[in-house]
Amino acid sequence: MSADAAPSTTEAQVWEHQKLISTGLACLEAAVHSNKLPPRQEAKARLRYASILYEETENLQEAETTLFQGIKLCEKHRYTDLRYCLQFMSLKVLFQRNQKAAFIALDKQIAECQTFKHIPWVYAFRLLKATLQTYAGNSVEIALLDNLQSLSTLAHERGDHAVGVLGSLLEGLAHLRVTKQDTVERVQTCLAQVAKYQLDPFVQVLQLDVLTLLLDLACSMHQKNPDLLVHKLSALQSRMDAGLDSKEWADGVAEMRIPLKKQHSSYHLISDDTGAILQAGSLDEGRDFVVMSFLTRAELFALVYTFSGLASLYRFHHNPAKVQRKSSELWEEGLKVIQQLASVSEAGAVTATVSRHESIRQAKWRTEMFCYLQLLTGLYCATQSRWSVVDQCLVKLQKAATQTPNDIFSLCCLYLTGVYHQGTGDLETALLLFQDSRFDIDSTLSAGGGRKPALLELCLLAALNRLWILQAPDFRDDTTTLALLEKVRPICTEHHDPEIRTAFHLVQATTRTNQPVSMQVIKTSIHSAVQTSKQIGNTHCLAIGLSIMRYQLFDNVVGEQALKSAKAASAQSKRSGNLLWMSVADGMLAHSYEVQEQMAEAQAAQKAASEYAARALIGKN
Template sequence: MPAPHSRSASTSVLASGSQVQPIQTPNVPLDRSLLLMSLAEEFFDAAHSIAPSVTLSRTGENVEVYEKLISTGLACLDTALSHVRLAPRVEANIRLRYAGVLYEETENFMEAEIALSKGIALCDRNHYYDLKYAMQLLLAQFMFKKSPKASLKALDSYISNAEAYQHISWVYALRFERAAHSLESSSLTDYHAALQNLRSIAKLAGEQNDRPIYMMASLMEAMAHLKSTGPESMEHAQRAIAAVWAYQLDSDNRIPQLLGLAHILDVACSLRQGNPTVMINKLKLMQTMMDEALRDPTWSTTSNVIAIPINRAQNSSQVVSPDTRTVLGIGNDGRDNLMLSFVSKKDAFSITYLLCGMVFLHRNSTSDQKGFKYLETGLNSLEADMRAPRASSGVLPDCIATLQWRGQIMCYLNCYMAFCAAAITDWATAKGHIEKVETTARDFDVPLVGPLGSVLVYLTGVYYQGIGDLDTALEIFQGKTFELPAETGKTNMMNSADQVERDIALLAALNSLWILQDGDRKNPSRNTTLIARLEPLCKSHPNKDIETAFNLVMATVETHPAAALFQVKNCLRAALNGAQTTANTQFLCITLSVMCNRFFSNVVGAQAEKSAQAASVQAQKSGNILWRSVADGMLAQCYEVNGKAADAKFTRDHAFKLAQMALPDI
């Protein structure tokens, strides 16, 4: 068990420490600083070794044991700083380590800033440029937690100094930190500052022939554009990804993590654009690359750190050393290595399974449920990894953050599995996955806010609409979660998370409109008002499927005054084109069924029969039992008015069986 193990570890350390003095000889002076540093590292190692198990159990007793080990290690370092006469280099190293542990494990900003300020002054006096840069970077990270603006201003100063002295490796490190901090802000000014820093890195890397750094800067730029909702964001993102492809065959600088990230971002871009052919092609390339990465030992299955090589400059020996290895290390080939946080191979595969499921769900491959199978595989892989015994160590807050991130991925996998089930009217399975999202969020402390929260609430409304509980569904869709924006302007200021929440609110409003056409709920004047509010948000929407859904609503919802016939035809034509463009079989099924009902109901002739048959065939492809019953019911009616009694009876019986399957309780 973690608690006894941690106690035995601390006891053994104290025991070994108490046995040191008796074996000392008068001729060998005791190095108290080395002893205290070694003791501190043993306490830290003991804490980090139990961190994975503490993360999973999260009991108060185990967390207390972990915290005691960390605090004892910090006390050892504090004792060395306060009561031992230290050599300047040793003191600087201890101050850096002390502040680093405070940053990772505590929120004691003041103590850390004091230690770093004294350390930076010490480094200045003794020209320890390597440790000074490391301390400045850590100080900026502390400052960002309290005052982001002060942190960004400090980083700009540090970058300017590093550039003046041509300390290239630290220019990279500081600029990456500056860009990362800027991207966490919602300010448009900070967003542009992040892009400027990333492009400066890419320019410098090109001049220094540091191709891996150039690739990393380009990928971060692509991620920045993906977070934006501007009209040219996808074009800029793809241009940044294309810069990476230029070096993908360079064997000397081939880093599987960067290529894997490039493919993941490329698929994400194609999802935003909605072209089904492009999505499938890019998905296949991603799968091929990830299969190759599976056999590549340079991408760890457990570590979340990536080392990016940098060509050594002439003065690099003064500013990069083993003491700065948490930020800048020295590789086996003699080059500097920039150490960055990155996902492990297993976590990267979880992302690819999610993307595969999203792509095939987008194509509505309900006949073979390929999308559902990818999502299920990804979920099973994550759950199995959670149950596997943990041999690695780590910092407890980082382990908790990683576990929470994996929990969030599991929530999204369950959400999309629920969408897959809803697409084929398997409401029991959909409800099961909705409940699993709630359980997973509770177990892993995943906040159900933002896009994930909106998706879950929307799914819940879809479930109640699907089982025929329209009152509950309407209450959900018209709730505070899905309030439409008061203003339609300034959409370019939103980030992608805001865009997702607004898009789901639009879908909820469209669902509400269709529910409001039922019986006593129908109010043509209210329909007209709501459509007028939705039109500027949905018409020419960058997501083609949302525009298609709106056109279907326009063609089917009764308004006052009533829409002209040519307007209805235009809406249905636009819906048909939109569904064909995105290869969305659900929308094709609905559009063809609406066209058949609107223009060929009780009409005798071959054209009417062809229309009804087309709707039936497309409904069968969609796999949606309810729409299959609707389409077959219209086909039976068409057979009846055309005098085909036997065909009409057979088709109507089949439609009735499908209706019973779709809504067994009604």
């Protein structure tokens, strides 16, 4: 029933869901206050009552009061397992009301568990703290890393290496959230810690393996190394395929169980009543389990399709002959998975134990994945001049983005809209969009670490788009151009991402103002752009770089070198598949042939350039 109450359902279904919740809460409230339940049953009832209040209502005060009374009851009767469960829930409730107080209380709770050597609960509370720190944002980045390192250190000291590996993986993910110059090195250090225990049978958990491979692939994508990406992507896909028959990770299972050594005294710490947090293993197994929420197998497949599409961009540029599926095809598969998940949810096929709060979270995740895949598809098709597809992506995005408050998606949608108008020749609209206050670089920088790196990168890209539009005769503005160049130059030239640096060098090499750039600066910019594009396998930027080289260095030049430059730009543009740049490159090739007095070749090249231009404007490939 809860899945039916997700955002896509009708008002009648929501009303029915709320009615059932109200009835259930009334029954639980009556039972809790009846004074007729045995102490343990009353504690369990209070936990359930508070959990529903937390997940289904906004009555946090009532939930806190109920949990406090339950904790006192457990202390009186020495129900250690239930007391920890109640305290675990009370910290989640407190976090909703006062984040600072919740972290102070968490530290006290962790210290208490360490004092009494209740190690499984130390793990549980440290993982809860990490989760809450993630929700708190980048302001607690250092505290988050310290917490995860403490978790890993304790786990490895006690031989619970799977928990330690989980801590290292979460630390690696935390490093990726706030990109710095040494991000790749930090993530690789975490992966090296994980690799130490890859042969330990206790550590061989399917979800941990997949998470490791995903983190490794993400790290390689930061490095922009095509050879590494091919290897990492193949390993990830093989592991996913090998896990299709796993009983531990069946369809619909949205959790992972991390094994830890069974303590002799754990019988009063872990029970059937702690199963949502800690699960007791059999005596024969010799281990218990920490339980964590995780993606379902279908959700992870959608994520893997997304990563595979991104990685395939570099594989295609590096060696097109070895690429079996294009990025757009992989993203289409990811969209199919997301749509299937949405259909299953709408049909009410999700387990009834899922709360409305969780149903909404899952629906939001699906919406964000849908938006992200549409954005990637739109940006990819923009590089192919497939403007009709870009337009379709924008329509879908504008409809779906209203369901998620994520500011990055709204900014990405705005940027893609600007790209669409710029690519289809509506420069006035494109310029207005790229001048939007949300693309203001100063406000992004002044926000410091509180804003995600993607926001700054989008602002930089919008500024670079503006600079090229401002070169058009109807929009020429030297004052704005110079000011914008000075603003983005120090950020772009020192940026960790080589593609951002490359894009800036391409723009700098072509920007003209009333203060002319020296030919040495132009040559240096072109050289940097071309060399970096080759290193990272970006055929699109390489095609642009070679076209700019032909225009800036060999325009109206007679000689074999000038013709070779034009031919290289033409060949590379065709390899990139961008119709606009294919038109530009062949137009310059035609001019080079004319200069060489090779008129037949010039006419053929000019005809091809005109055809590419016509196809680019109507968006047909």
